[in-house]
Amino acid sequence: MEDSEAIQRISKDLNLGSRADDYGDWGIINADYKRTSEFIAYFNDTRAENFDDCELIELIIASFEEALFKKYADTEMKNSFQEFIQWIVKEKVCPDTIEYWRMRSLGSKSHPLCAFLKNK
Numbered sequence: 001m002e003d004s005e006a007i008q009r010i011s012k013d014l015n016l017g018s019r020a021d022d023y024g025d026w027g028i029i030n031a032d033y034k035r036t037s038e039f040i041a042y043f044n045d046t047r048a049e050n051f052d053d054c055e056l057i058e059l060i061i062a063s064f065e066e067a068l069f070k071k072y073a074d075t076e077m078k079n080s081f082q083e084f085i086q087w088i089v090k091e092k093v094c095p096d097t098i099e100y101w102r103m104r105s106l107g108s109k110s111h112p113l114c115a116f117l118k119n120k
Contacts, residue, residue, distance in 0.1 A: 006053050014042060016059075027058030033066035036073070040080050054094035060084065061101050061113070068112030078116075085116055 007026050011017060016030040032039075039060045064081045067073040073081075088098060098117070105113035 007055055010056055027055045028062045030059055031062035031066055033063055033070055033072050036060065036063040036067045037077050037080060039063055040084050043084065054097045057088060057094050057097055065113050082116060
């Protein structure tokens with residue numbers, strides 16, 4: 001499935017924006033820290049059809065990063081994100097996306113994502 005088709009489907013399922021000119025940063029533009037757990041649950045529920053959907057993975061990571069910065073992420077959300085990341089890394093899904101966020105977080109030892117991505 002093409003990225004634009006996947007983004008349109010996911011946008012409809014999650015009631016998110018899907019403008020064609022936003023596809024490059026779709027995950028970042030639609031990040032919502034209050035919906036992080038919902039996005040992870042959606043990924044887990046639709047994993048077979050979204051297996052390699054890097055935009056959805058970026059949406060989850062960007063939302064979780066925002067939740068950490070806003071001190072919104074509770075233990076349950078952190079554990080859920082950790083399980084999500086471990087699965088993504090184990091299955092070698094979207095390695096470039098994971099590497100981007102890993103390098104971004106390692107730029108600052110105090111970056112909240114650092115603890116979740118440093119050894120990935």
